Amino acid sequence: MLQPTDLELEAIRLSLRVAFWSVACSLPVAVAVAWVLARTRFPGKILLDGLVHLPLVVPPVVVGFILLVLFGRRGPIGGWLYDTFGITIIFTWKGAALAAAVMAFPLMVRAIRLSLEAVDRRLEAAARTLGARRFDVFMTVTLPLMTPGILAGVVLAFARSLGEFGATITFVSNIPGETRTIPVAIYTLTQTPDGDVGALRLSIIAVILALIALVASELLARRVNARIAG
Amino acid sequence: MLEVDAEQQLGAFRLDIHMRAPSRGVTALFGRSGAGKTSLVNMLAGLTRPTRGRIVIDDTVLFDSSGGTSIPPERRRLGYVFQEDRLFPHLSVRSNLLYGHRRAPARDRTTTVAEVVDLLGIGHLLDRRPARLSGGEKQRVAIGRALLAHPRLLLMDEPLASLDAARKEEILPFIERLRDRLRLPIVYVTHDLGEIIRLADTVVLMSEGSVAALGTVDDFLGRADLRNLTGRHEAGALLRASVESHDERFGLTHLAFDGGRLRTSRLDLPIGTNVRVNIRARDVSIALNAPADISILNVLPARITEVFAGDGTHTDLKLALGSTGHAAIWARLTARSVHDLRLEVGRNVFALIKAVAIDRQSLGGPQPDG
Numbered sequence: 001m002l003q004p005t006d007l008e009l010e011a012i013r014l015s016l017r018v019a020f021w022s023v024a025c026s027l028p029v030a031v032a033v034a035w036v037l038a039r040t041r042f043p044g045k046i047l048l049d050g051l052v053h054l055p056l057v058v059p060p061v062v063v064g065f066i067l068l069v070l071f072g073r074r075g076p077i078g079g080w081l082y083d084t085f086g087i088t089i090i091f092t093w094k095g096a097a098l099a100a101a102v103m104a105f106p107l108m109v110r111a112i113r114l115s116l117e118a119v120d121r122r123l124e125a126a127a128r129t130l131g132a133r134r135f136d137v138f139m140t141v142t143l144p145l146m147t148p149g150i151l152a153g154v155v156l157a158f159a160r161s162l163g164e165f166g167a168t169i170t171f172v173s174n175i176p177g178e179t180r181t182i183p184v185a186i187y188t189l190t191q192t193p194d195g196d197v198g199a200l201r202l203s204i205i206a207v208i209l210a211l212i213a214l215v216a217s218e219l220l221a222r223r224v225n226a227r228i229a230g
Numbered sequence: 231m232l233e234v235d236a237e238q239q240l241g242a243f244r245l246d247i248h249m250r251a252p253s254r255g256v257t258a259l260f261g262r263s264g265a266g267k268t269s270l271v272n273m274l275a276g277l278t279r280p281t282r283g284r285i286v287i288d289d290t291v292l293f294d295s296s297g298g299t300s301i302p303p304e305r306r307r308l309g310y311v312f313q314e315d316r317l318f319p320h321l322s323v324r325s326n327l328l329y330g331h332r333r334a335p336a337r338d339r340t341t342t343v344a345e346v347v348d349l350l351g352i353g354h355l356l357d358r359r360p361a362r363l364s365g366g367e368k369q370r371v372a373i374g375r376a377l378l379a380h381p382r383l384l385l386m387d388e389p390l391a392s393l394d395a396a397r398k399e400e401i402l403p404f405i406e407r408l409r410d411r412l413r414l415p416i417v418y419v420t421h422d423l424g425e426i427i428r429l430a431d432t433v434v435l436m437s438e439g440s441v442a443a444l445g446t447v448d449d450f451l452g453r454a455d456l457r458n459l460t461g462r463h464e465a466g467a468l469l470r471a472s473v474e475s476h477d478e479r480f481g482l483t484h485l486a487f488d489g490g491r492l493r494t495s496r497l498d499l500p501i502g503t504n505v506r507v508n509i510r511a512r513d514v515s516i517a518l519n520a521p522a523d524i525s526i527l528n529v530l531p532a533r534i535t536e537v538f539a540g541d542g543t544h545t546d547l548k549l550a551l552g553s554t555g556h557a558a559i560w561a562r563l564t565a566r567s568v569h570d571l572r573l574e575v576g577r578n579v580f581a582l583i584k585a586v587a588i589d590r591q592s593l594g595g596p597q598p599d600g
Binding site for chain 2: 122123125126127128129130131132133136140141144145147227228
């Protein structure tokens with residue numbers, strides 16, 4: 001009774017894979033964007049800020065549709081990827097990861113940017129006087145001091161990716177074993193006669209996964225803070 | 231030689247610095263808060279850029295707006311000890327110390343980790359995090375970290391300002407050791423005259439964003455016209471002397487200076503040690519005749535060489551001391567006394583100085599170069 005079925009295991013594995021790649025690929029971009037937003041000034045910065053935050057306020061189905069247009073086989077990016085590298089994004093788990101990454105991106109950037117703004121710039125100046133170049137300072141002083149914020153951003157984005165539904169089903173549809181993540185599977189079950197019990201079981205699993213992620217991030221953050229506090 | 235000709239606009243504040251100072255010994259930047267001392271040091275370090283001008287240290291051009299030269303801070307080889315320790319909280323004391331050391335090319339290395347650790351007495355702290363250190367320990371580690379970047383010159387921005395008196399006494403000897411043992415030129419920002427007396431060779435007096443005066447520490451302390459910038463209570467003069475003997479019975483020390491001898495409370499220094507003694511003007515009294523039956527141990531023949539009327543109630547007299555008249559001190563009297571005793575330039579008098587007025591606080595550290 002408590003044993004997950006093969007279909008459930010498949011959805012869990014797929015969701016974890018999608019969420020992992022969503023976070024792994026967007027993290028460096030999020031750090032770079034957070035840095036640009038926190039540390040630079042240029043005309044049109046407010047537009048970039050708005051663009052990054054757009055997925056928070058636009059209906060997910062719209063994001064999914066835009067991705068469909070851009071990354072479809074004949075879309076400007078999707079077509080190029082297929083012709084050049086033979087990569088297909090649409091209707092694959094990679095597309096699900098992309099949709100999840102776009103939706104979780106604002107949350108990740110927000111957390112990282114906050115932690116970057118909290119870094120004492122006087123420490124960076126001290127590092128410069130000790131012979132470290134800008135990038136060296138960023139890698140050895142700024143980034144380590146941002147760790148708690150980066151962890152928070154990663155966990156938030158991971159949990160958000162696990163739960164992504166609207167953009168995913170619009171962009172990559174509902175293909176068992178390929179794009180049927182936990183939320184899509186739950187939706188499918190609710191559309192099936194007698195699917196309620198299965199939907200409930202998957203919902204409980206979703207809650208447990210999210211809880212594990214949050215607790216893990218809290219424990220990690222404590223360890224990092226304890227390390228800094230000596 | 232440290233040559234600075236630089237202008238910088240910082241909001242409403244304007245920094246306009248023109249100075250030539252020797253790049254050896256300790257050069258103190260002195261002045262009230264807001265005089266631009268820290269801004270000048272940040273400019274030297276390369277953390278801020280002058281609007282225009284030129285900064286040169288020993289033939290190395292660090293900044294030149296006309297030639298478009300601006301060496302970034304990481305290549306200036308100037309150590310910087312900040313007002314706050316600025317230790318990296320995520321690194322151990324050891325990693326903090328090694329941060330600059332690892333990045334310095336081997337050919338530039340002037341000292342070793344072991345020497346610096348020993349010099350600053352921080353061997354027992356190496357495995358701790360900065361959060362676990364006391365204020366004095368943090369500042370010692372910060373000094374060590376700057377030294378191990380193997381700078382050609384060390385900038386220290388009020389390194390003792392955040393410490394209480396006891397911690398200051400704990401750090402000052404270490405700074406004296408840097409000066410005397412490592413022979414490292416130091417630019418030292420302070421608004422504390424006591425630190426200048428202990429440490430400085432050259433004093434740069436700053437006021438409202440520019441250099442008001444620059445000279446040796448002796449000149450600086452002897453100039454009455456700078457009093458309104460240095461603060462009246464600290465007025466005094468430096469006397470260079472050496473420890474001649476100790477009077478163990480009464481707990482006194484005899485100091486010999488050019489043209490005389492000074493008795494002070496017992497100083498714990500070996501005989502022959504060169505010291506500089508700050509004699510505050512308010513601790514000096516004047517008598518027309520050598521007084522008998524008096525508790526004051528130092529009665530020195532002197533000649534008045536300058537009379538400087540202050541704000542009306544006080545008058546400062548410059549006195550040439552002893553048989554040679556080479557040593558000079560100041561006496562601060564009421565205008566009333568000066569009038570009643572008819573004190574004027576050229577008059578021979580006796581300067582009275584209480585032995586207990588001179589203590590460790592008024593002494594500069596041992597001076598290797600005299």
